Amino acid sequence: MEKRGKMSWKIVTLLLFLATAAFLAGTVTAIPGTDGVTRSAPADPIPGAEFEVKLTINGERPLVVGIVETIPEGFEFVSTSHHPDQYDVSGQKIIFAVINETEILYRVKASSSGVDSFTGTWIDMLSQKEGSIAGTGGLEEGSTPTPTPATTPTPEVPCFEAFFTTLTLVIAGRFVVLLRNNEEGGRVG
């Protein structure tokens, strides 16, 4: 009887721990700024033809984000509906300053010879977050690009989440093992 009482106490403790972990994980993710930038582009553009690329800035306002898009060699930037003061073009790089907007459209003329991938990076100016632009269409980057310009990376929340989740699972696992051992010990006794 006493053993059962001890067991239920441990189960309650485990549940409380998991609930607290879930709560904390939810809390730390709720920081301001963008959750990331994604790119939509045609999977198979016609060589030499113009097509539209859409960048979606995920997150709630206020949003202040810097974006560097690098279009493939041979491709040409044509135009954008983005505010004229808030973009610049340098070689294959298109730079956007995004202030309280969640979408950027720009047009590109495809190369007449073959298809290469787009790459891009973003820096959130209202949080410590930065990252690579994830593609949802066909012309996606193949590898993770180096952020431009070089910055001193700061600990990001997702890393903390991963660490915290791992820690939670390890502790929870240890708890289960402990419970089993105790249960077995009870039987023997």
Next chain:
Amino acid sequence: MRNVLSYILVMGLIGSTMLLTVMPAIAIGIPGDDDGNDNLTEKELASNILNYMLGEGDLSLYELRDAAHVYAHWNGMPRTIVDTAERTVTIYKPVKTIVALSSDSARALRILGDEDKVVGISETIKKHPYYFPEMSHRKSVGTWKEVDWEEIVALEPDLLITYATGSINADLAADKLDPFGITVVGLYLYVTDEYEQIFDEHEKLAILLEKEEAADKYLKWHDGYETRVHDFIAGKEKPKVFMTYTGGSIGKIMEIASYGPDAIDYTLCDKAGGSPITEVFSTKYPKVSAEWVLRENPDIIILKGGGVFGGWDNETEPANLIAQTLVGKNWGDINAIENNKIYAVPWSITNGLEHIYGEVLLAKICHPELDIDPTEVYKEFLEDFLRVEYPEGKVLVYPSLAS
């Protein structure tokens, strides 16, 4: 040998003086406000972002993030207040580091939840690790009357909080620190002459630190209790109260110190539903004789004592204070003595941000039927606002009140 030591000493002095004079002045203004008109426009912010992303900008990412913050959260404008020294204080970017030169400002920072920003403290804060668990471990830069300016400059704080007047007053601090781009604000953050001032100062500090919500929470908590006390005592007969303090009453038969109508202790007693017998005096801290008190025959005697922070660790000390106060005074026939209504209360009840505890305590002493437990009020202040555990066993009034 002596000459060598003298030489080293002189060079050291010259070197330390040079540090303050040679260090370059730091430009102030909103980062990215290229035309310097104290209004960061969307165009300016965008231009700086583009330049940075191209690797060509003047601003670091750190500065650019400050600029984005000012644009997004401050509408592109600096934050300005007028401090208690009547100086216009302007913040051009988020405050990330603070030097606090008093335990009063430390308390305010705890209430606002900004203790993590503190990089430098005064000795008083260092001596109270219980109330300031994190801050007390920060670098000490001196006392309320003498600080090490070089140490402060080396800490590179965005903001220094000091008293409006006094040895290290706001004007003096600004003279020393303005050249280094360190903003100085002069706030007492304890009650000096009137209660409104402390709330005003608290709100102003909250504006500088973007902590208006936390300040509002504190004010609502305070106002809630004040309203309850106010409503409860309305229309009730006020008992006659004599307020004194340990230094002004122990061992004295003549010239016992008290509080006149201009003193905050008098005001607090009045707000708590008591009628101070010193109403007739025109001075702030009138001196009275034991005989005068006997003639006035107060219903209650309040003796203020103890340290800066609330309460005593045991009942012996306040009991002794009361006993010493009564020596040689022949107050046996006074109502307060006959009815055992002489109380020792801690200094902190009247002046600090926790003074609502003092108001409730005095109200409870004057009107025992008041349905508020003063200890609970103090407990809430410590646990909800200073965020420290209530120290069980603390004597916050002696003798204890019937609940």
